[in-house]
Amino acid sequence: xxxxxxxxxxxxxxxxxxxxxxxxxxxxxxxxxxxxxxxxxxxxxxxxxxxxxxxxxxxxxxxxxxxxxxxxxxxxxxxxxxx
Numbered sequence: 564x565x566x567x568x569x570x571x572x573x574x575x576x577x578x579x580x581x582x583x584x585x586x587x588x589x590x591x592x593x594x595x596x597x598x599x600x601x602x603x604x605x606x607x608x609x610x611x612x613x614x615x616x617x618x619x620x621x622x623x624x625x626x627x628x629x630x631x632x633x634x635x636x637x638x639x640x641x642x643x644x645x646x
Contacts (some may be wrong), residue, residue: 564628564646566595569607569617576634577616587637593620593644618643 568584570577584591600607600615610619610627619630620643631643 564593564623565621566593566644567598567606567610567619567621568595569598569600569610569612569615569619571600571615574615580616580618580634583635583637583640587640590637590641591644620644620646 568580570581584595595618598606600612610617612619614632616634617630617632618635620628622628628646629643631639635643
């Protein structure tokens with residue numbers, strides 16, 4: 564499993580989510596790949612991302628299990644990462 568985190572450098576809520584992820588530290592056991600929507604537009608279109616921040620949890624085959632749009636606190640983040 565892995566998470567795709569779609570963000571933009573100009574996005575304030577994206578920066579807040581990054582701080583939550585960093586603060587959760589070793590509690591986050593799922594790899595999180597960051598996708599800058601301004602640099603990787605086609606990836607954003609492929610996953611139907613229309614707003615940032617968006618986090619998409621993928622299984623081992625790349626199938627979407629769930630997604631969350633917007634910010635999360637640490638407790639919500641850890642709940643999102645559970646399958």
